Amino acid sequence: MFIRMLRGTLLRQWKKMLMIAFTIALGASLASAMLSVMLDVGDKVNQELKTYGANITVVPKASSVLTDLYDVEDENGTGAYLREDELGKIKTIFWAFNIVDYSPFVSTQVTLPDGSEAKITGSWFNHHMELPTGETLDAGIGSMRSWWEITDGTWLDEQNAAQENSAMIGTTLAERLGVKAGDTLRLEGSASALDLHIVGVYDAGGDEDEQLFAPLNTVQTLADLDGKIDSIEVSALTTPDNELAERAAKDPSSLTVAQYEIWYCTAYASSICYQIQEVITDSVAAPVRQVADSEGAILEKTQLLMILITILSLIGAALGICNLVTASVMERSGEIGLMKAIGAQNGSVSGLVLTEIFITAIFGGVIGFLAGFGFAQIIGHTVFGSAVTLKPMVIPITAVLVVLVTLAGSIPAIRMLLRLRPAEVLHGGH
Amino acid sequence: MSLLELKHIYKIYGELHALDDVSLKVEKGEWVSIMGPSGSGKSTMMNIIGCMDKPSKGEVLLDGVDIAKESAKNLTAIRRDKIGLIFQQFHLVNYLTAVENVMLAQYYHSLPDEKEALEALDRVGLADRANHLPSQLSGGEQQRVCVARALINYPEIILADEPTGNLDEANEEIVVDLFHKLHDEGTTLIVVTHDPEVAEVAQRTLVLRNGRLHKEIVNQNFTGKIHFEDMESFRKEEKGNA
Numbered sequence: 001m002f003i004r005m006l007r008g009t010l011l012r013q014w015k016k017m018l019m020i021a022f023t024i025a026l027g028a029s030l031a032s033a034m035l036s037v038m039l040d041v042g043d044k045v046n047q048e049l050k051t052y053g054a055n056i057t058v059v060p061k062a063s064s065v066l067t068d069l070y071d072v073e074d075e076n077g078t079g080a081y082l083r084e085d086e087l088g089k090i091k092t093i094f095w096a097f098n099i100v101d102y103s104p105f106v107s108t109q110v111t112l113p114d115g116s117e118a119k120i121t122g123s124w125f126n127h128h129m130e131l132p133t134g135e136t137l138d139a140g141i142g143s144m145r146s147w148w149e150i151t152d153g154t155w156l157d158e159q160n161a162a163q164e165n166s167a168m169i170g171t172t173l174a175e176r177l178g179v180k181a182g183d184t185l186r187l188e189g190s191a192s193a194l195d196l197h198i199v200g201v202y203d204a205g206g207d208e209d210e211q212l213f214a215p216l217n218t219v220q221t222l223a224d225l226d227g228k229i230d231s232i233e234v235s236a237l238t239t240p241d242n243e244l245a246e247r248a249a250k251d252p253s254s255l256t257v258a259q260y261e262i263w264y265c266t267a268y269a270s271s272i273c274y275q276i277q278e279v280i281t282d283s284v285a286a287p288v289r290q291v292a293d294s295e296g297a298i299l300e301k302t303q304l305l306m307i308l309i310t311i312l313s314l315i316g317a318a319l320g321i322c323n324l325v326t327a328s329v330m331e332r333s334g335e336i337g338l339m340k341a342i343g344a345q346n347g348s349v350s351g352l353v354l355t356e357i358f359i360t361a362i363f364g365g366v367i368g369f370l371a372g373f374g375f376a377q378i379i380g381h382t383v384f385g386s387a388v389t390l391k392p393m394v395i396p397i398t399a400v401l402v403v404l405v406t407l408a409g410s411i412p413a414i415r416m417l418l419r420l421r422p423a424e425v426l427h428g429g430h
Numbered sequence: 431m432s433l434l435e436l437k438h439i440y441k442i443y444g445e446l447h448a449l450d451d452v453s454l455k456v457e458k459g460e461w462v463s464i465m466g467p468s469g470s471g472k473s474t475m476m477n478i479i480g481c482m483d484k485p486s487k488g489e490v491l492l493d494g495v496d497i498a499k500e501s502a503k504n505l506t507a508i509r510r511d512k513i514g515l516i517f518q519q520f521h522l523v524n525y526l527t528a529v530e531n532v533m534l535a536q537y538y539h540s541l542p543d544e545k546e547a548l549e550a551l552d553r554v555g556l557a558d559r560a561n562h563l564p565s566q567l568s569g570g571e572q573q574r575v576c577v578a579r580a581l582i583n584y585p586e587i588i589l590a591d592e593p594t595g596n597l598d599e600a601n602e603e604i605v606v607d608l609f610h611k612l613h614d615e616g617t618t619l620i621v622v623t624h625d626p627e628v629a630e631v632a633q634r635t636l637v638l639r640n641g642r643l644h645k646e647i648v649n650q651n652f653t654g655k656i657h658f659e660d661m662e663s664f665r666k667e668e669k670g671n672a
Binding site: 001002004008011012334335338339341342343345348421422426 | 477480482483503506507509510511515517519521523524525526530533534535536537538539542579591
């Protein structure tokens with residue numbers, strides 16, 4: 001009988017039910033679109049922010065101690081180095097997939113032709129690596145210093161054999177020396193002297209404009225530092241820090257086993273640093289606070305905006321449902337009054353009305369979810385230029401939200417239904 | 431013990447006394463009409479007897495239980511178990527067929543039984559219209575579905591509110607005949623009407639005016655469809671008042 005009544009009322013009121021389904025679909029579509037984008041926006045914003053440089057630096061433990069103790073940068077070197085042959089291991093850590101880019105650095109002072117001294121830094125430009133996992137990776141400052149403006153010449157191409165003994169020079173130094181792209185510069189290092197071909201002049205907008213940049217092995221040759229590096233800059237996709245991450249960053253051993261598991265298996269900057277330290281001998285990896293914090297702040301604000309849009313859309317949907325369901329109950333007051341008059345308790349009448357609404361909500365919710373995923377793709381392509389990945393958790397969250405919004409929207413109608421007295425609707429009160 | 435007894439019932443809405451110290455008794459198997467002009471308190475009395483409203487003051491004893499003191503939930507249960515309701519506007523669920531409308535009362539009472547519901551429709555002469563929707567039935571047929579729905583759970587009282595108010599003469603006769611049949615079977619009938627033609631066929635007619643029991647007319651020679659002297663005089667009196 002319940003099914004007959006349900007079928008009858010759904011078929012009889014299909015236009016009204018379609019309106020309710022449409023309202024729910026609208027709310028569900030906005031909620032699922034915002035949730036999909038919100039859960040994926042972390043990666044997207046991170047990728048955008050990666051163009052502003054590394055967010056983790058790795059230095060030898062000895063130089064890190066000096067920095068920690070005296071709060072000064074290690075300008076002259078402590079004689080401590082990291083091993084170049086361990087660089088590939090960074091892509092073997094638990095969060096290897098989140099390591100977007102990284103590059104080693106080694107610096108030395110060289111004597112220029114005019115007798116003055118300058119700093120030359122060796123690094124990867126577009127280094128091609130065969131990883132221990134069998135994968136390949138192209139990494140280096142070519143992508144990690146994307147904000148450099150090349151004012152003359154081109155970027156140094158490590159893969160081009162003709163540019164083996166080449167370097168790039170900062171604009172300030174180039175102006176002082178009167179050097180331009182295509183010139184050759186003789187540099188005398190502590191171990192040897194090399195004639196380097198200047199392929200490009202860059203404007204970094206900072207101290208790096210008074211330096212030279214050359215391939216890693218070139219600088220290692222100049223300073224006799226074969227296989228040694230000063231530091232590594234890592235660009236990683238990270239999750240904004242929370243209280244657990246902050247506690248772990250200070251002392252991972254203070255965590256319980258369960259907390260440690262959660263922390264280790266979440267892409268916090270501190271857990272990625274910890275894992276890098278595990279694979280690079282005698283190293284200290286630390287997040288570049290300014291970048292990491294900015295990322296976190298931007299991400300949090302973006303997510304807050306999305307949450308607000310989601311909440312507003314759901315409130316809108318709840319109000320719409322409220323109006324439609326209330327109108328439906330008012331329209332059916334005679335029928336509901338009759339049911340009560342012939343013995344239906346409030347629970348069974350409410351159950352019938354709620355079941356009708358929830359069947360409609362399921363229909364609207366599924367349509368809304370699919371439409372929302374479509375909206376998310378439009379947002380993804382319009383704002384980030386890439387597709388938004390469907391996170392499985394969006395499905396249960398959307399389902400719960402649809403249930404809550406439908407319930408909230410139905411409350412006034414159910415209250416009206418509970419208060420409805422058969423005597424008032426079947427014939428006048430007196 | 432009377433099946434139904436109202437003791438000094440009042441129903442007060444602000445200044446208005448819809449029922450003003452009304453007392454009456456209805457015995458088991460009796461057929462009683464309640465008559466009166468609009469605003470006399472007929473519907474209020476029906477709502478109270480039908481457990482759809484409570485009096486402001488007084489006792490309503492149904493089978494010895496004072497329903498005026500029961501909760502809304504208990505009143506629903508009493509209504510379901512003891513009272514069969516018939517309305518002027520029929521109040522059939524328009525997306526259910528005739529037999530489903532009868533089964534609806536069974537559903538809220540106990541368990542729907544289609545065979546029994548069809549038998550009830552047969553009793554009111556609508557077996558062949560069982561699968562028709564209310565919109566496919568005439569007014570008289572709809573009211574007979576209402577009667578079938580009212581009697582399906584074997585109630586102690588059938589309470590009819592203006593049962594012929596929306597019917598033509600032919601259908602009115604069919605419905606009144608049905609009441610005779612039910613009465614012959616021992617059903618207690620309380621019919622609220624403003625139509626003397628319908629009221630006069632009852633064993634007893636209670637006339638309400640301004641919320642008070644104005645007159646009680648007993649059909650001493652109750653045998654069925656007869657016009658009796660007291661009712662004739664009441665009709666003359668009503669015409670005079672009008």
